[in-house]
Amino acid sequence: MGIQKCKVCNHQFTYKEIFISFFNIFNRVYCSKCHTKHILMVYVRLLNGLLTPLLLFSVLLLPWPLSLLLIILDVLIFPYYARYHPAD
């Protein structure tokens, strides 16, 4: 598990590029070398769709500092499990 490379030119995406895309509602990232638009894969969107409510629900079950830590941890490791495919 590492940060993905561009599917077109094999350019290594940076942590910052992927991290910023987490907060982009369209979850797109552009290769800084060949400018190809990459879209987040459906399974990662589904994973986030399941994980986010679970983490938010954990606020009710766990002490809040622990829940907050889990939420921050999820956001920080996102660039390592995010997978993109080039847009058509």
Ligand SMILES: [Zn+2]
């Ligand atoms: Zn590229």
